[in-house]
Structure formats: structure tokens, C-alpha cells
Amino acid sequence: MVNTASRSRRRAPGNTQERILDAAEALFARKGYQATSVGEVAGAVGIRSPSLYNHFRNKEALYRAVLERLLDRFAAPMEALAHGPITEERLLDWLDTIVRMHHANPNLARLLQHAALSGGPGTGELIERFFRPMMMRDPRLEQPGLRALGESGLQPWAVMAFNNLVMSYVTMAPMYRDLLGQDPFGEEALERQLALVRTLLLAVLRFDGAAGAGYPPSPTPSGIDEKR
Amino acid sequence: MVNTASRSRRRAPGNTQERILDAAEALFARKGYQATSVGEVAGAVGIRSPSLYNHFRNKEALYRAVLERLLDRFAAPMEALAHGPITEERLLDWLDTIVRMHHANPNLARLLQHAALSGGPGTGELIERFFRPMMMRDPRLEQPGLRALGESGLQPWAVMAFNNLVMSYVTMAPMYRDLLGQDPFGEEALERQLALVRTLLLAVLRFDGAAGAGYPPSPTPSGIDEKR
DNA sequence: TCAAGAGGCGCGATTATTCACACTTGGCCC
DNA sequence: GGGCCAAGTGTGAATAATCGCGCCTCTTGA
Numbered sequence: 001m002v003n004t005a006s007r008s009r010r011r012a013p014g015n016t017q018e019r020i021l022d023a024a025e026a027l028f029a030r031k032g033y034q035a036t037s038v039g040e041v042a043g044a045v046g047i048r049s050p051s052l053y054n055h056f057r058n059k060e061a062l063y064r065a066v067l068e069r070l071l072d073r074f075a076a077p078m079e080a081l082a083h084g085p086i087t088e089e090r091l092l093d094w095l096d097t098i099v100r101m102h103h104a105n106p107n108l109a110r111l112l113q114h115a116a117l118s119g120g121p122g123t124g125e126l127i128e129r130f131f132r133p134m135m136m137r138d139p140r141l142e143q144p145g146l147r148a149l150g151e152s153g154l155q156p157w158a159v160m161a162f163n164n165l166v167m168s169y170v171t172m173a174p175m176y177r178d179l180l181g182q183d184p185f186g187e188e189a190l191e192r193q194l195a196l197v198r199t200l201l202l203a204v205l206r207f208d209g210a211a212g213a214g215y216p217p218s219p220t221p222s223g224i225d226e227k228r
Numbered sequence: 229m230v231n232t233a234s235r236s237r238r239r240a241p242g243n244t245q246e247r248i249l250d251a252a253e254a255l256f257a258r259k260g261y262q263a264t265s266v267g268e269v270a271g272a273v274g275i276r277s278p279s280l281y282n283h284f285r286n287k288e289a290l291y292r293a294v295l296e297r298l299l300d301r302f303a304a305p306m307e308a309l310a311h312g313p314i315t316e317e318r319l320l321d322w323l324d325t326i327v328r329m330h331h332a333n334p335n336l337a338r339l340l341q342h343a344a345l346s347g348g349p350g351t352g353e354l355i356e357r358f359f360r361p362m363m364m365r366d367p368r369l370e371q372p373g374l375r376a377l378g379e380s381g382l383q384p385w386a387v388m389a390f391n392n393l394v395m396s397y398v399t400m401a402p403m404y405r406d407l408l409g410q411d412p413f414g415e416e417a418l419e420r421q422l423a424l425v426r427t428l429l430l431a432v433l434r435f436d437g438a439a440g441a442g443y444p445p446s447p448t449p450s451g452i453d454e455k456r
Numbered sequence: 457t458c459a460a461g462a463g464g465c466g467c468g469a470t471t472a473t474t475c476a477c478a479c480t481t482g483g484c485c486c
Numbered sequence: 487g488g489g490c491c492a493a494g495t496g497t498g499a500a501t502a503a504t505c506g507c508g509c510c511t512c513t514t515g516a
Contacts, residue, residue, distance in 0.1 A: 016495075031346050034263035037471065050474080051496050059472065110345055116403045117338055118259050127403055135407040154424070160404055161393060161424055168396035169389075175344045175355055176388055179363040196382070196389055203435035204428055244461080265505065278507075279462045287506065462513075470505065478497075486489085 017055045019045050025066045029110035033063055033120040060121045067122055070108040071129055077101055078133070086140045088205060095162065095201055096194060102170045103190050109170040134159055146205070162201065169193055245283045247273050253294045257338035261291055261348040288349045295350055298336040299357055305329055306361070314368045316433060323390065323429055324422060330398045331418050337398040362387055373433050390429065397421055 023044035027036045038059050042049040056062040081094045102109050112130065115123045141150040149155050173184035182189055251272035255264045266287050270277040284290040309322045330337050340358065343351045369378040377383050401412035410417050 029345075032260060032263060035260060035346065038473090039471080047495090048497065049472080050498080053473070054495055112403070113341060113345065113399060116400045117257075117341065118263065119402075127406065131403055131407055135404070154420075156404075156408055157420055157424055160400075160408070161397075161428070164396035164400050165389060165393050167400070168392035171341060172344045172388075172392050172395070174347075175340070175359055176363070176384075178355065179359055180384055180388070192382075192385055196385055199435060200389070200428060200432055203431035206435065207427060207431035266507085267505075275461090276463055277505095278464080278509090281507065282461055458514105458516085460514090460516100462511105464511080465509085467508085468506095471503075472501100474501075475499085476497100477499105479495085481492100481494075483492095484490085486487100 016045070016047070020052060020055055020062070021066055021069060024062050025070065025107050025111075028063060028066055028114070029107035032114040032118055034118065038062070063120070064122050067111065067126065070105070070111065073105060074101055074108060074130075082133075084140075086138060086146060087143055088146070088202075091146075091201060091205075092198060095166070095197055098163075099166050099169075099194055099197055100190070102166055103185065103193070106170040106173075106185070109167040112167065113171045131163075134163065158204075162197070165197060165200070244273065244275070248280060248283055248290070249294055249297060252290050253298065253335050253339075256291060256294055256342075257335035260342040260346055262346065266290070291348070292350050295339065295354065298333070298339065301333060302329055302336060302358075310361075312368075313370045314366060314374060315371055316374070316430075319374075319433075320426060320429060323394070323425055326391075327394050327397075327422055327425055328418070330394055331413065331421070334398040334401075334413070337395040340395065341399045359391075362391065386432075390425070393425060393428070 020041065024036075024041045027041055027044065038052055039049040041062070042052045045052075052062070056065065077097050081090070081097065084090070112126065114120065115126055135156045138150065138155065141147050141155070149158060169184070177184055180189070248269065252264075252269045255269055255272065258264075266280055267277040269290070270280045273280075280290075284293065305325050309318070309325065312318070340354060342348065343354055363384045366378065366383065369375050369383070377386060397412070405412055408417070
């Protein structure tokens, strides 16, 4: 479908727009929206910043394009989990899928984390499009253990917890790199993270009544400085 | 000369240095090191940026002072957990404590998250002083379920997971504020988070064999307990 | 009277963005 | 083929704003 008949001269090795998006994604993910300069992005691509404006109206448009591309990448696999009854093994599948997605492409989690901390353009849409769908109280919880979850009103909290668990692995990984003595994004680490997360889910499901409000109102260990 | 305009009493409640630290902490926590300008900090305090240099040598020194103060606040309660044998209920206490600490003062978690994503001054020290101590393979695991954890080499991974879980609650909370229909930093939310996290820990401890050996897609080729 | 601390001024660098301009193309007419 | 133009994509120079930060003066509480 793509012609690209003649080999480009010394001009553009590939689609510049795509290369800008790649570079911008990496930089926005690492430094956030504000701390990333368009000159930096341009430099990473190998052009000067004014040239970048031939492809994107401004910095914000570039950022939104990056977001859009990332959300699209995640949309399809998530959609697949959206139909049919929810069983234990389907929950495991869901976990498995998002762990692998974030592992294979950590930048969405990083951008979401930046947005959660600092805000920035499009944060509202981000919430609506990425978080809202997975937080809606789901009437499809059919198994007894799962139904308890849904009816106790705990479901969104549990979803949040597991989602945080998965995303923070990606966003905090650099901190643990040395401590673990293993590349957090290697194959072996992925398997370990998968096993751990799966174990947690199974454990909490089996635990059952767990969800119930039957928890002692916290013993309050030692003094914790409140804000003055 | 004439432009006096006669400001209000310039005697502030506490000394200016403290107020600068407060403002800087809030801003660094929200926007990160690079994206925060000293003018912004000064503005929040109610002074001009050159005045700020009467109290801190430069931006980096200010940032490090903020870090220092935060680490100090967390040091004492953490220290309390550092001695004696580790039992199930002591683990629960530990979780309880750090959840409450982060809840009462979310800024350390936010700064750590920024540092994990973008680096910045003092990131190395942050790792050594905050993460290293809690990641060291602990010989004090005495209960059978816990011993399995330690000997399987899974301990650091489990610690990381629970720490991530607690910290990401703080750093991601803004995203969920609307979705949960509740202030994530209110009293009620704290209790809920405490119950959830405690349930998770108990569940995974009870789950036992949890170590992961029994999981199909996780071969776990053994022998990872080596430390680099 | 004195020093701590606040503010005005300003330098040099960097920011996002615009503009005028060069060059390389593919397509079209002759 | 050659001539020609429009579109696309690159550039350096220039804009105004903001950045971190040093210098120097003035106010103020002790």
C-alpha cells in the first residue's frame, strides 16, 4: 500500500512524523510534559526544532498525539476482555494481559504516572478513557467470591490496587534495578512479576470473606507525625 | 522611595527557611525537580527569587534539603521496625506503619516517584537510604511461611511489590479521585486502604506454597537467591 | 549600630514559536 | 526529454518569555 517508490536521498530515512513521535514518547515518559523541551525532541530525531513544527502544530499537539498512539496500542487487548462473564480465570487472563502490555511498552504507565502527579494537557481524557472503563462497577461478577467483591463496594478499590501494582512495577523499576541484581524488563523478571501478581490475585480471591468490613479499625501502632 | 505601599508586617509565623522548605516540598512533589522553578517556590512563600538565595545556596541545595527533611521524618518509625524477629504480626505492623506514614505525608512517595522516572540530584542516595534497607535479604524471617519467602529468593520482589502498592496509592490517587467518589486522603479512604493492604498480605502469607513453585507458566529455574 | 534578609536590576542561557527562505520532490504540460 | 509549479520538509534568525543566579542597595528588628 505504501509506495515510497524512490529511496530517499540523504533527506529522510523514514517517516519523520513517526520518528518524532517515538522520540517524544520516550522523552515525555521519562521527564514529563513540562520538563521536556521541543528542542530536545527535535535533537533526538536529528532535526532542529523549527522543523518539528512542520509536523505538529505545537508542543501540546505533539503530546496529545503521543498519548493517542499509546492509548490505541492498549485499546485492542483491553477490548478483548470486555465481554462475557467474569470468572476467576478470566480475571487471571486480564492481569496477565496488562502485565505483559505494560512490560512490553512501559511508556504509557510512565506518562500516566506523570499525569497523575503533575496534571498536564489531556489528563481528563486520560482518566475517562483509560481508568473509567476499568473502574465501573461490573455486574458480570458471577462467582461467589467475586460477587462479594462487587456487592461490598470494594471492587473499584481492588481494581485500583491491582492496577497500581502493575503500573508501579514499571514506573518504579529504575529504583530497584541495582537492588534486584536483575534487569527489571528482562524475560526472567517478567515471569517473576507475572507469578507474583497472579499469586496475589489468587490468594486474595481464595481468602474470601476478606473483603468484608469485618476488619478491626486498625490498632494504630506508633506515633506518626500528622501535618502540623 | 515613594512606592512604599506599606506592606503588611513582614514578620512571618515561622522562620522563612522553613516556609521555603514547605513550599518547595509541595512543588517538587507535584512537578518534579526540573519542572519546578525557584521563582515559583519563592512566589508561593511570598518573596522574590533572589531572596531565596539568602537561605539556600542554589536550587539543588534546596532540593536536597527537602529530601533530607522528608527522609528524616520517615526514619524514626522505620527504625522501630528494624529490630527483633520478624513475625506475621510484625509484618502487619510494618505495613500499617508505612501506609499511615505515606498517607499522612504523601510528598516523599511523590518525590521518589519523580526520581524513579526522571532521575535528578540525589537519586543515588535516595536508593541507598530508602530502598536498600528494606530490600536486604533478611535473616530474621522465623515463621515457616516467611522462611519460605526468604529462602526462595522472592523476598526482595515481595517487598518491592508491597512497597509499590503502598506508594502508588499515594502517587496515583489524583487519577482515582473522581472515580472513587471519595477523597483518597480522607479518614475513610485510609481505613479502606489499610484493610485492603492488610488483607492482601495475610492472603498471600496464608496462601503458602505461594512461593511460585507451583505455577504453570513460571518455570522458576531456581537458584536466584544469589546476590549479584 | 549592625547584620540578616528582602528586593531591584540584570546577565546569559533556554524556552516555545514564528518567519523568511532553501531545497528536494512528483506530477503535468509541451 | 526539458521546463515549471505546488507541496513538503528542512534551515537560521528573531521573538518574547522565563530560567537560575550574582550583585548591590535598602529596610528592619535587635
